Amino acid sequence: MTVTSVLDRIDADLPNALDRLQAFLRIPSISTDPAYADACDAAADWLVAELRALGAEASKRPTPGRPMVVGHLDGDGPEVLFYGHYDVQPVDPLDLWNSPPFEPELQDTPNGRVIRGRGTADDKGQLMTFVEACRNWLEEHERLPAKITFFFEGEEESGSPSLIPFLKDNADELRKELALICDTGLFNDTTPAIITSLRGMLGQEVILRGASRDLHSGSYGGPAANPIKVLSHVLAGLHDDTGGVTLPGFYDGVQVLTDRQRADWDALGFEADSFLGEVGLSMPAGERDFSALEQIWARPTCEINGIRGGYAGDGFKTVLPAEAAAKISFRLVGTQDPIAIREAFQSYVRSMLPPDMEVEFINHGASQASVMEASHPVFEQARLALTEEWQHPATFTGAGGSIPVAGYFKSILGMDSLLAGWGKDDDGLHSPNEKYDVESFHKGTRSWARVLGKLAEG
């Protein structure tokens, strides 16, 4: 059972694999907007059909929100679970897209061939690399070198409200030796990464309300409380002059880097200038005493993700608005407790409110950071497999984004996760014109085939 013939088959089948991916991408499975619930359902059905075509026993599992997809494929070797998510981010501002987000296109760019559209890199293109690796392995060898449970979620981009109860209700079915999660990126264009620490995330929406209706700023400006004004004071007070977050207790559980981590990360040759330069920036804007890489991988943040209030359209309207709102997220590291931070945040906001100002909080996702123990043999097998495929040493790294599911796999199922993915820094996750390099898709599929090859060697 050598991997070489599987890799050849993957190369030959690439056009068909891209066709399948495009069909998947055409389904506008935006989970955060209820208007796309049917599309999420269709994406789940599409995956069930794909898994059945591989010979898996697969089904769509209802939840109070978007459905889960679970499939089991028998094989010889360790029992592993593979996780990906079929839901995607919203597409606004739509006018910044150069092509329709749900009409995926193959495009030639100065940096190579890409597939363009919402969900290409996050996460449909990524999860399909594993499915395609299994397909080609089975066509060559008929039986997999592992017992694989596929687990696809449809609410990753909207805070995963159904995930915890689903994991609890189906713990025996989903608890395996290890989870493989494909929702992350390469360290850089040539260096594959296996991520062993991920930031957690706390999402919080704040709505401030003053007068019972919008007012004329001439008739009422002065004595009437202005929610946008109050909101700006609330938001401005969240950071101090060094870029640190002011909430009491916020840094409880934040760990300092070990010398070993610092040495490993220094060896990566990360260049803040080019990382920021690619998106038109030049200077790290976060905590003053930390490098850009530390700010992303090892430090918590507080960001404002959205704000609205009053009249913000064309022209000018002298309204004194009744309401203003902001969406705020905290990235968490180490053992920071999202629930304690939520409470500290809400107390802080309440303490900032003048008379005649009411607050409503909407709680979005809350997940701790994940720090993996890389003791299962698959970690080392995967490091070898990725090093062979990319012809560059694969590294254990941190990551700035949140993959809450990795934390829940650990806390609910007692299962560690191996996070490997093929995204690139310029993929435009969550942005207009999201893309996935065809190289990512192709070499990603080959990478998973090589991981299967290592499992077959034992």
Add this chain to the structure above:
Amino acid sequence: MTVTSVLDRIDADLPNALDRLQAFLRIPSISTDPAYADACDAAADWLVAELRALGAEASKRPTPGRPMVVGHLDGDGPEVLFYGHYDVQPVDPLDLWNSPPFEPELQDTPNGRVIRGRGTADDKGQLMTFVEACRNWLEEHERLPAKITFFFEGEEESGSPSLIPFLKDNADELRKELALICDTGLFNDTTPAIITSLRGMLGQEVILRGASRDLHSGSYGGPAANPIKVLSHVLAGLHDDTGGVTLPGFYDGVQVLTDRQRADWDALGFEADSFLGEVGLSMPAGERDFSALEQIWARPTCEINGIRGGYAGDGFKTVLPAEAAAKISFRLVGTQDPIAIREAFQSYVRSMLPPDMEVEFINHGASQASVMEASHPVFEQARLALTEEWQHPATFTGAGGSIPVAGYFKSILGMDSLLAGWGKDDDGLHSPNEKYDVESFHKGTRSWARVLGKLAEG
């Protein structure tokens, strides 16, 4: 030429006058949104036809923006100009309207009969009170006791960009002994007011730009500059702890109240509790050392009228936005210089910007406060006329809103303005469910007829 028969005629003709007003209100003449340019044109045409029906020599006058309407009606007596505006505010948030904003309805409410719809009170209903007074006078007496020039603007709600050049280009045609302006309110439900000081207004839009595209707050949160965060600091820094505005030189030209003014205003019995209570508020929120009435009539303000940035729709999107923007307005008093304040504001914003943050300013209207000299005999005649109609002493007051045209009449044409109008505090100017009391419309029409009557008496 007594006024009594004119008043009787006005009473009898009220249903027809309301029909005419409703036809006018059905035209969605929103000036700030270019999509409604044709509707503004239609509203101007409608007014031209109305004036011609009175026998005036009237025409629509093109500008680079929305057209002006000018009409001349000969008569015996002083030469006066009457000003109103046919454009209206936008209607969003549309879902807060209980009936379509451009399908005006007569409704019975606990406080009496009202006409509901955008522009009823600001300013279509008001300007029609004068037109209807002239119509009924002419039907009764054939010839007016004044030479009247009607001047209707279509850009009052969008900063009047064409007004200054139009006044300069047509100064000889428009310069009269006095202007009458009907775009203000009663002091309270029973007390008519002639306004002799009005706050000026400076409108300013700020757009902050950081990264070249929206970013994922996991991948970039920390080192990437966040425009909403910077904007919140900029806005929070505009006020100090006492509610004062921090811009250098902002209070230059702000005058303290004279003892006479303070005594007159105290005598009005203004109650901050009920004024604020009507809109769900309880405490004056402006400058700490000034009463609510002073805050509105005699003190400048800085308000945030709108803000936008990132994802503010349903659900949550962990975006680190490329752009954030706010619309800010300053209400001005005394001789505060809007141009100097605009410069101070822009310098302040620039001084607050960290690296990697660019700013664009969009300048909206800029008008000084207006302080009238009430020396023309019509001021005293109008005070008598209004006192007779409302059976309550009419008062010379201040006003918090801006009627920039009054300032331009003074600075460009050397013409003072008499500001009288029939709006009420609960009309909902600029808000959803704007209304105008039928009593305001009816007694307003009668009030102007009585003013004409005083002119006829000489």
